[in-house]
Amino acid sequence: MIPTPDLSHLKRADYEHVYEPAEDTFILLDALEEDASALLEAKPLVCLEIGSGSGCVSSFVGSILGSSCLCISTDINHHAALATLRTGSQNKTAIDSVIANLTSPLRTRLRHNIDLLVFNPPYVPTVDEEVCDAQGGRNIEGSWAGGKDGMQVTDMVLDQLDDLLSPQGRFYLVAVKENDVPGIQGRMLNRYGFQSEVVLQRRAGREHLYVVRFVR
Amino acid sequence: MVRLITHNLLACHAKGCTSNNFPLKLQDVAIEVREAEFNPDFVRGFLPRLEWKALVQAARELGDTSLPEEMPEMVDDGFLKNLHHVLLEIHIDEGAMICPNCGHTYPISNGIPNMLLAEHEIG
Numbered sequence: 001m002i003p004t005p006d007l008s009h010l011k012r013a014d015y016e017h018v019y020e021p022a023e024d025t026f027i028l029l030d031a032l033e034e035d036a037s038a039l040l041e042a043k044p045l046v047c048l049e050i051g052s053g054s055g056c057v058s059s060f061v062g063s064i065l066g067s068s069c070l071c072i073s074t075d076i077n078h079h080a081a082l083a084t085l086r087t088g089s090q091n092k093t094a095i096d097s098v099i100a101n102l103t104s105p106l107r108t109r110l111r112h113n114i115d116l117l118v119f120n121p122p123y124v125p126t127v128d129e130e131v132c133d134a135q136g137g138r139n140i141e142g143s144w145a146g147g148k149d150g151m152q153v154t155d156m157v158l159d160q161l162d163d164l165l166s167p168q169g170r171f172y173l174v175a176v177k178e179n180d181v182p183g184i185q186g187r188m189l190n191r192y193g194f195q196s197e198v199v200l201q202r203r204a205g206r207e208h209l210y211v212v213r214f215v216r
Numbered sequence: 217m218v219r220l221i222t223h224n225l226l227a228c229h230a231k232g233c234t235s236n237n238f239p240l241k242l243q244d245v246a247i248e249v250r251e252a253e254f255n256p257d258f259v260r261g262f263l264p265r266l267e268w269k270a271l272v273q274a275a276r277e278l279g280d281t282s283l284p285e286e287m288p289e290m291v292d293d294g295f296l297k298n299l300h301h302v303l304l305e306i307h308i309d310e311g312a313m314i315c316p317n318c319g320h321t322y323p324i325s326n327g328i329p330n331m332l333l334a335e336h337e338i339g
Contacts, residue, residue, distance in 0.1 A: 045261050067255035070221055070262070081328050085217060094252065094304075096222040098329050101338075105322075105331040108238065109225040113265055138332070 002033050005059040005091045010083060017079035019053040019143035023204035024174050028120050029060050031172060031200045031211035036064050042168055044115030049073045050102055050157060053143055055084030055095060057118055062093025069116070074100040076138045102157060103164060114164045119157055120174040125150040150179050158184070161214065162192045170215050172199075177208040188214060217327040220278075221262070221303040224271050226322075226331065228315035231339040236317040239270035242277050245311030245324070252304040259296045259303065263287065275302045 007021065032039070044065065049058045052073035062071045071088075073095050075081045081099045088095035098105070126145045146152055154173070161171060171194075175181050181198060188194040196214045203209075228237035268287045275283055282298040313322045313329060320337070323330050 043261070045258065045265065067253040068258050070258075072222060072225070076332065078328070078330065082326060085326070085328060088217075094217070096217055096219060097327075098222070098226070098331055100331040101333075104229045104333075105226045107229070108227040109267070136335075 002036065002060065002063055004029065005056050005063070005087060005093075007054060007056060007087060007090075009086055009090045010054060014079070014083055017140055018077065018083045019080070019140060021054055021056045023207065024120055024123075024209055025056055027200055027202060027204075027209045027211055028057055028118070028172065028174050031213070032057075032060060032064065032118075034199065035213070039064060039116065039170075040068075042115065042170070044069050046110065046114050046166075047071045047116040047118070048103065048106070048110065048114050048164075049118040051075055051080075051119060051121060051143065052084040052095075052097065053080050053120075055087030055097070057120065058084060058095045059087045059091045059093045061116070061118065062088065062095060063091065070096065072096045072098065072106070074098050074102065074106070076101050076142055077140065078138070080143075102153075103160060107160070107163065111163055113166055115166050115169050117161075117164060117169065117171040119154070119172070121154040121157065122146045123150040123154065123174065123176050123179055125178050146179075150176060154179065158188060161188070161194065165216060167216060170213060173212045173214065175210045175212060177210075181210050181212060185212065218308040218324050218329050219304055220271060220274050220306055222329075223274055223308070223313070224266055226313065226329065228318060228320055228322075229331070229339065230315065230318055230320045230333055230337045233315060233318040233320070233339075237315055239267065239274060239316070240313035240322065241316055242274060242308065243312045243314055245278065245308050247278055248307050248309055249305050250307055252300070254297060254300050256293065256296050256300075259300045260291060262303070263291070263299075271302065275306075278306060280306065
């Protein structure tokens, strides 16, 4: 049993600017925990979490892999990047937190070099303008507003996946029913040859949550 | 946090800046050394993923001359310990990273690099 990261250093005021871990975070932790021994066996050297928010997931990955892997995180929201850094030190897991839009400054050097990629995206279907405002605002709205089908931001990462993952790389993605998970899986197989599997799914209130794992 | 291992992975991504955009030059940096667990397998495994010259240059800019100019063919424990220190124990808390090509400045504050671009700079 891997303990959930200690987030006691984050207060109400922090969660006004940073997404507070919720069921979608916990299903991702559960999926990673189920795969913990396989992850260790694969000996990843570079892990990237996109949109790290509170840093809960990156810290959890850090506690699975310890000093055997570099954990980098990005978030477009500077409050989130700072929260991630603080969560790393609170839990004695080293996270190199970067303020960035998705993977932009890392794409050249991490091309085909990411062994473990993790993304809990803004998956809530909203009107398109809301996504632009939310990502442009670089604030907490950007953590959930997903545009048409909730896929606007996720699609950008899916289109980069072939460039990002190392030959043995794995990608864990959180999604909801409205995102059309079978459709995503089909597209990734046909366009890029990625195999994928729903590793966990559960209902949480109104949301039907999925964690999908992609490999080459 | 910005350690030299991460610095070795960041490139300028401003609009039109696609060559000579790495490594970012460190400027006015405040550094602190914090001990990290030595994992020789990790350091050895990471070697092929490094841009060696960029790493040596950055380390020297920060006053660390422990790494040889060329990546050694024989990797011993002493070398791995030096490399471990350079990659994982030197933290840049404040300062900036400047693109050698377009001069874009990426500030580092509270140990976090801000790699965002303004709307008109996004490629």
